[in-house]
Amino acid sequence: MPAKLAEIVDEFASAPREVVLEMLLEFADAVPPLPAGLAGHEGMEQVPECQTAFFLKATVQPDDTVTTWFDCPPEAPTTRAFAGILADGLAGASTAEILAVPGDLYARMGLAQAISPLRIRGGTAILARLKRQVAAQLADYPR
Numbered sequence: 349m350p351a352k353l354a355e356i357v358d359e360f361a362s363a364p365r366e367v368v369l370e371m372l373l374e375f376a377d378a379v380p381p382l383p384a385g386l387a388g389h390e391g392m393e394q395v396p397e398c399q400t401a402f403f404l405k406a407t408v409q410p411d412d413t414v415t416t417w418f419d420c421p422p423e424a425p426t427t428r429a430f431a432g433i434l435a436d437g438l439a440g441a442s443t444a445e446i447l448a449v450p451g452d453l454y455a456r457m458g459l460a461q462a463i464s465p466l467r468i469r470g471g472t473a474i475l476a477r478l479k480r481q482v483a484a485q486l487a488d489y490p491r
Contacts, residue, residue, distance in 0.1 A: 349449050350438060350445045352438075352439065353434075353438060355437075356433055356437045357437075357457050359371070360457035360458055365458075368459065369462055372425070372426060373429065374432075375429040375430075375432030375433045376428040376429040376432055377432065378432035378433075378435060378436050379418055379428055379432045383417070386417055389403045391405060392404060392419065393405065393481065395477055397469055397470050397473035398424075398427055398470035398473065399424070399466060399470060400420060400424035400427055402418070402419070402420045402427055402431070402474065403419045404416065404418050404474060404478055405417045405481070406446075406482050407485070408443055408489070412442050412444075413441065413442055416434060416435060416438055418474075419431075426467050427470055427471070430471040434474065446482050447479055
């Protein structure tokens with residue numbers, strides 16, 4: 349797992365339950381705006397497991413790092429926070445680092461005690477779809 353993401357996981361895992369939601373809300377604001385080329389979610393994948401409209405796109409760069417883009421409405425702060433965590437924690441990560449992120453990431457963060465199972469399921473689906481996009485691009489263009 350990338351060092352930055354591991355640091356975020358550790359911060360959440362060690363935080364008192366009463367501040368976890370506040371920490372999540374901070375990450376909801378960390379999602380960068382979409383570039384013009386992705387306006388209207390062109391070329392993005394929707395994550396139907398999320399209770400709200402959520403879109404993502406991962407692009408493997410020539411240097412084997414991955415650029416990620418996420419879009420989720422501001423009125424879904426918990427789901428948007430998952431995107432913020434991934435955007436921040438995976439920035440500059442290699443394909444191998446992203447594919448090595450454990451599927452139970454949100455459980456490791458201790459979020460099951462703070463948010464609903466449906467939201468955990470959505471966050472897990474976001475990560476799984478992101479990893480699937482990276483794996484598919486590697487299969488199409490082996491390095």
